Amino acid sequence: MCGIAGIVDLDGRLGPERLRELAAAMNATMVHRGPDDAGVWVDAAGRCALAQRRLSIVDLSPLGHQPMVLDGGEAALTFNGEIYNFMEIRRRLESQGHRFRSRCDAEVLLHLMAGQHVDRLDSLRGMYAFALWSARQRSLLLARDPFGKKPLYLARGRGWFAFASELRALEVIDELDRTIAAESLADYLLLQYVHAPRSIYQGVEKLEPGCWLTLDAQGRERRGRHFTFTAGDAEEEVQLASTREGRVAQLDALLTQAVERRLISDVPLGAFLSGGIDSALVVSRMRRLGVHTKTYSVGFADSPESEHVQAREIAAHLGCEHHDIVLRPDAIELAPLIAARLDEPNGDSSCLPTYLLAEFTRRHVTVALSGDGGDEMFGGYGRYFDTLADVAVDAGAGAVASSLYLGPRLTIFQPPDLARFLGEVPAATQAGIARWSAMLDRADRPLIHNMRRVDVESYLPGAVLAKVDRMSMQHSLEVRCPLLDLDVARFAAALGADDLIAHSRGANGRPTFTGKRILKDLLARELPHEWVHRRKRGFGLPAGFWDGPALRSFAHDLLAGPDTVLADWLDHRQLKGWLVEQENPQCFSIYRLWPMLILELWLRESAARRRAAGGRRPVAAAAGHLVAE
Numbered sequence: 001m002c003g004i005a006g007i008v009d010l011d012g013r014l015g016p017e018r019l020r021e022l023a024a025a026m027n028a029t030m031v032h033r034g035p036d037d038a039g040v041w042v043d044a045a046g047r048c049a050l051a052q053r054r055l056s057i058v059d060l061s062p063l064g065h066q067p068m069v070l071d072g073g074e075a076a077l078t079f080n081g082e083i084y085n086f087m088e089i090r091r092r093l094e095s096q097g098h099r100f101r102s103r104c105d106a107e108v109l110l111h112l113m114a115g116q117h118v119d120r121l122d123s124l125r126g127m128y129a130f131a132l133w134s135a136r137q138r139s140l141l142l143a144r145d146p147f148g149k150k151p152l153y154l155a156r157g158r159g160w161f162a163f164a165s166e167l168r169a170l171e172v173i174d175e176l177d178r179t180i181a182a183e184s185l186a187d188y189l190l191l192q193y194v195h196a197p198r199s200i201y202q203g204v205e206k207l208e209p210g211c212w213l214t215l216d217a218q219g220r221e222r223r224g225r226h227f228t229f230t231a232g233d234a235e236e237e238v239q240l241a242s243t244r245e246g247r248v249a250q251l252d253a254l255l256t257q258a259v260e261r262r263l264i265s266d267v268p269l270g271a272f273l274s275g276g277i278d279s280a281l282v283v284s285r286m287r288r289l290g291v292h293t294k295t296y297s298v299g300f301a302d303s304p305e306s307e308h309v310q311a312r313e314i315a316a317h318l319g320c321e322h323h324d325i326v327l328r329p330d331a332i333e334l335a336p337l338i339a340a341r342l343d344e345p346n347g348d349s350s351c352l353p354t355y356l357l358a359e360f361t362r363r364h365v366t367v368a369l370s371g372d373g374g375d376e377m378f379g380g381y382g383r384y385f386d387t388l389a390d391v392a393v394d395a396g397a398g399a400v401a402s403s404l405y406l407g408p409r410l411t412i413f414q415p416p417d418l419a420r421f422l423g424e425v426p427a428a429t430q431a432g433i434a435r436w437s438a439m440l441d442r443a444d445r446p447l448i449h450n451m452r453r454v455d456v457e458s459y460l461p462g463a464v465l466a467k468v469d470r471m472s473m474q475h476s477l478e479v480r481c482p483l484l485d486l487d488v489a490r491f492a493a494a495l496g497a498d499d500l501i502a503h504s505r506g507a508n509g510r511p512t513f514t515g516k517r518i519l520k521d522l523l524a525r526e527l528p529h530e531w532v533h534r535r536k537r538g539f540g541l542p543a544g545f546w547d548g549p550a551l552r553s554f555a556h557d558l559l560a561g562p563d564t565v566l567a568d569w570l571d572h573r574q575l576k577g578w579l580v581e582q583e584n585p586q587c588f589s590i591y592r593l594w595p596m597l598i599l600e601l602w603l604r605e606s607a608a609r610r611r612a613a614g615g616r617r618p619v620a621a622a623a624g625h626l627v628a629e
Contacts, residue, residue, distance in 0.1 A: 002066070003033030003053040003473075004078040004152075005164040006131050007173075008140055009046070010219045013159050016046035023049035026162075026169040033080075033165060033473045036060075041067035041076055047217075048133045048140065050078040055476055057082065057367060060266050063102035068110050074136050075114040079106045080165055081128035081150045082480065084261035089123060116141040118212050121226040125261060125486055129207075131163060138217040146227035147373070147484050148196070148209030148461030151469060155204045161215055163207075166343040170204055171609060177203025178610070180603075182422055185569055186429040189413040189421065192347035192595045193462040195432065200344050209461045227486070229456040232449035234494035247499060248521045251491060255522075258485035259285040259369065267366040270294035272357060272479075273322070275310025276536060277380075277519050278371025280318075282482050284526045286369065287318050296361040296368065298353060299326040310534070317527060325360050331551045335594075339601030341474050347412065347595025348463045355471040362475040372468055373484035376455045377492040378516045379448050379500035382536065383409035385513035388447060388501065392511045401447050402437035410459070412592055420578075421570040446497035448515075552582065555597045565603040566596075 005026035009019055023040045031038075034053025042049045052066040067078045083089070086105035089112055094100070098111045105126075112120055113132050116139065127149035132141045142163060144152050155162045157175045164170050171178070179202040187194045196206040207213060210227035234240065241247045259282060263269065271286060273279045273295035286293045295315045299308025308324045315322035329352065338351050361368050375381050387405045407414065415433070418425045436458070440450045465481075472479045482488070499518045506512045514533075524532050559566065560576045567575070575596075581587045 002055055002080045003027070003030030003165040003169070004051065004080045004129065004131060005030070005162070005169050006048065006050040006078060006133075006140075007160060007162040008048045008215060009160055010217070011159040012047070016042045016049075019046065019049035022162075022172065023051040025172040026164055027051040027053055029169045029172065030164075030166055032476055035476050037065055039066055041069060041078075043076065043133060043135055044073060045135070045138070047138060048076075050076055050131060050133060052078040052080075055366070055478060056267070057478060058264060058266055059102050059104035061102070064104040064106065066106055068106050070110055070114055074134070075110060076133045076135075077106060077110040077113070077130060079109055079128065079130040081126055081130070081145065082262075082264075082478070083109055083124055083126040083128065084264065084485075085123075085125040113141065113143075116214065118143070118214075118224060118226065121212060127480070127484075129165065140215040141212065142207055142214075143212040143226070144207045144209055146210045146229070146486055146489070147456070147465065149465050149469065149481065149484065151466065152207040153199060153204050154207055154213070157203075161219065167199060167201065167204060168343045168609075171613070174613075177201065178606075179203065180569055182424075182569075183426045183428040186418050186422060186426045187432075188345055188347065188595070188599060189418055190411050190415075190429065190433075191458065191462060192412050192591075193466060194344060195458055195462050198428075229453060229489060229493055231452040231456070231493050232445040235490050238490050238494045240491075240494055244499065244518075244521070247495070248518060251488075251518055252522055254485070254488050254491055255281065255482060256285050256288065258482040258488050260289055261485065262369055262480040262482055263289065263291060265367050268294075268364065269367040269369075270296055270361065270365040271369040272361065272371070273297050273311045273315055273320070274371070275307035275314065275534070276371065277516055277523055277532065278374030278483060280314050280371075280527060281374075281519060281523050282369050282371050283314070283320060284318055284523070285482070287320065293318070293320045294365060295320045295322045296357065296364070297322075297324045298357045298360055299324055300353075301326050301328045310531075314527065314531070323360075323364060327356060329356065332554050335554075335597055336601050339598050340605050342470055342598070342602060344466075345595075345599050345602040346463065346466055346470065347598050348467050349590065349594045351467050351471055354467055355474065358472040358475045358477045358479075362477040366476070367478045367480065368472075369480050369482060370468070371483060372464060372479075372481045373460065373489075374516065374519065376452055376460045376464075377483055377489060378495075378519050379452060380515045380519075380536065381455070384448060384451050384501075384515060387451065388503075388513045389511050391447060400441060401450065402440040405440055405451060405454075406433060406436060410454075412595055420574050423571065448497050448501050552588075552593070555579070555582075555593055558600050559596060564600065565607060566600050 007022050020040055020042050027038055030053045034055045036056040037054035040051045050067040067076050069076045083105040086108040090108045093111050100107050116134055121143055127145045129144045129150035129152040151165055153164050153167050155170045155176055170176055181202040184194045184198050184200045194200050196208045199206055211225050214222045241250055271283050273283055297308045297311040299306040334352055390404050391401055415425045436454050439454050442450050468479050501513055501515055502517050503511055503513045520532050556579055560579050582593055
């Protein structure tokens with residue numbers, strides 16, 4: 001797990017020394033992503049510089065130093081993530097005559113991808129974002145893992161192209177267009193994050209999950225996709241057993257393999273453990289594989305919803321060495337802290353507990369396995385069940401799934417709210433909503449598959465995985481997700497609705513639905529039935545944390561005052577009117593107030609960074625159109 005960055009000089013204006021200087025400056029912003037080592041490499045022709053901050057996990061020796069260069073200098077790699085099946089790939093490459101010096105996955109990836117053969121991405125099992133420079137072709141290849149666990153931002157200017165693991169690293173380029181685009185603000189208000197390929201800055205984009213990009217010497221770009229999660233479709237190599245028991249056994253083998261792949265580490269390793277199904281399944285497989293498993297959870301005082309007691313029970317039952325800490329967090333103290341740690345605004349309120357859990361876990365281990373991805377892969381969100389029930393009840397009235405699902409169940413603010421604050425709903429935002437609506441309303445497959453696909457494309461990489469990556473890497477903690485193993489995901493995509501969803505009739509005759517049916521069948525072999533079927537609880541902070549008048553007063557002062565930065569982008573009169581509405585307990589929503597508060601704090605932090613960097617030398621004076629400070 002690392003931080004990567006780089007810049008390509010397309011027209012030769014910068015020169016090798018300036019390239020090195022810029023790459024080193026980008027690298028210096030990401031020490032938290034890789035505190036163990038740092039490197040900068042410039043190609044012999046002086047056209048490309050690569051940089052990396054290293055968090056040493058596998059092969060702690062200097063042989064794992066990056067950027068890594070192939071003998072003869074024909075290719076160079078900077079790589080963030082882990083390739084879990086690298087030993088299998090290495091054996092195959094050795095049989096073809098390749099020779100290796102280290103024990104690390106980066107060297108295997110370098111040899112595998114040196115020729116920039118994008119068809120080989122399908123053989124990788126892991127989480128990654130990498131850049132590979134071919135000196136022979138004078139071209140750059142960028143690629144990102146199937147689900148977007150590892151971030152990759154891209155930026156362009158006249159005569160240059162740059163990339164980095166974090167948006168903040170690109171801010172060292174003075175020519176960077178840091179305009180806040182209306183489409184990005186609309187995304188954020190709608191979803192609580194900015195959906196790829198957009199970023200909060202107009203001049204920066206995110207490479208989408210499961211995609212690759214090549215850049216040639218003339219600056220021409222070519223793009224492709226190496227993976228798409230299409231729920232309800234079985235890929236040719238996925239053959240489901242004919243019985244449910246057989247499919248449970250298949251999943252058992254795949255999940256055990258996925259966990260085993262993620263145990264490779266030369267540093268201490270543990271697991272997050274909540275009171276839920278997903279993390280319990282991961283931990284139970286670790287124990288089955290003979291691992292002395294250290295588990296970690298965070299609880300919150302005076303909160304009946306806190307899962308730490310259930311986590312203790314599960315850990316004791318499975319025989320784990322469990323660690324937890326019970327906290328009384330302070331919202332007014334933590335909100336500015338979280339906003340300052342985010343390279344791009346993320347309004348998911350669970351950033352807070354994730355940050356605290358990662359901080360606690362890193363005291364003991366450097367790698368933690370988690371249950372992320374289980375809800376999207378196997379149908380676990382309450383909004384799925386509510387939508388299925390509404391459609392079942394209103395089927396005769398022509399209920400439209402998209403209007404139900406894309407309302408407050410998935411989105412934070414709705415299109416009329418966006419028009420209220422922005423004056424309009426940007427065309428790009430309307431196009432995104434229309435695209436998801438078309439997915440949700442497909443009639444050729446069960447609705448649960450359509451909802452899963454929308455979430456895997458949007459919510460999973462935009463909210464969940466971005467949150468986990470940013471909050472864990474603030475503490476130099478690597479988090480691995482077995483339920484997002486590519487083989488597990490392909491199996492999950494092929495499952496039928498009955499393997500995911502169980503339904504019955506409630507006392508009032510209304511249909512009720514529950515999810516993760518096949519996961520529960522599997523976990524029931526390990527845990528008591530009543531534990532497996534407990535009501536799902538979100539990973540959040542206690543209600544008292546959010547509902548206090550001090551937090552609302554703090555938000556009001558920031559958002560309604562004369563120094564409100566958001567007033568430069570949103571209609572301030574409408575914003576103040578909305579804040580008055582939030583004072584009404586019937587209208588108050590922390591899921592709306594918190595993202596707005598984080599956005600304001602983030603914008604203030606961003607403006608402060610711009611002021612602090614005001615005297616920095618521009619990237620290329622000849623480029624002409626520098627951003628004014």
